[in-house]
Amino acid sequence: MGEHTGEPSSTGDSVDRHVALWSKELDWMDPVKEAIFVRLAILARHAAQARRDTLDSDGLRxxxxxxxxxxxxxxxxxxxxxxxxxxxxxxxxxxxxxxxxxxxxxxxxxxxxxxxxxxxxxxxxx
CATH class of the missing domain: 1.10.10.10 (Winged helix-like DNA-binding domain superfamily/Winged helix DNA-binding domain)
Known part of the structure; x- marks a missing residue:
C-alpha cells in the first residue's frame, strides 16, 4: 500500500487491492489486521492443499x-x-x-x- 495514501502501491497484489477497496467502505476496518488475516487465509488454503497432495501421493485420502x-x-x-x-x-x-x-x-x-x-x-x- 502507498505509505500515506491508502492506495495500492504499484507493486501491490490482490490482498493490497482488497484492503484498499474495503478500507474505503468500512471505516472501522484495520487495514493492517485485514491484510494479515487475508494472507493467513491464503496460506492456510495452500497448506491444506499441499497436505492433501502429499497424502494423495502416498495413496491416503x-x-x-x-x-x-x-x-x-x-x-x-x-x-x-x-x-x-x-x-x-x-x-x-x-x-x-x-x-x-x-x-x-x-x-x-x-x-x-x-x-x-x-x-x-x-x-x-x-
Missing amino acids: HWQFKVLLTLRRAGPPYTASPSDLADRLGLTRGALSARLAPLEDAGLITRTHRAADRRRVEVRLT
Missing part, C-alpha cells in the same frame, strides 16, 4: 487421514467406539461405517467386538 488421526489422538491403546469416532469427526454412524471399511481392508484399523459385551465394537489403529 484426506478423510482417511482424519479417521486415523482421531484414533491416534485418543492415545494408547488408540481405540474408540464407532459412535465416539463419528461424534468426534462430525459424521453419522452410517457415514463413518462406510469410511471404516476401506481402512480395515487396507489393514490400517481393526474392528473387533469387546470381550465383555459382544454387541459393542471397538475400532483400533494398527
Whole structure:
C-alpha cells in the first residue's frame, strides 16, 4: 500500500487491492489486521492443499487421514467406539461405517467386538 495514501502501491497484489477497496467502505476496518488475516487465509488454503497432495501421493485420502488421526489422538491403546469416532469427526454412524471399511481392508484399523459385551465394537489403529 502507498505509505500515506491508502492506495495500492504499484507493486501491490490482490490482498493490497482488497484492503484498499474495503478500507474505503468500512471505516472501522484495520487495514493492517485485514491484510494479515487475508494472507493467513491464503496460506492456510495452500497448506491444506499441499497436505492433501502429499497424502494423495502416498495413496491416503484426506478423510482417511482424519479417521486415523482421531484414533491416534485418543492415545494408547488408540481405540474408540464407532459412535465416539463419528461424534468426534462430525459424521453419522452410517457415514463413518462406510469410511471404516476401506481402512480395515487396507489393514490400517481393526474392528473387533469387546470381550465383555459382544454387541459393542471397538475400532483400533494398527
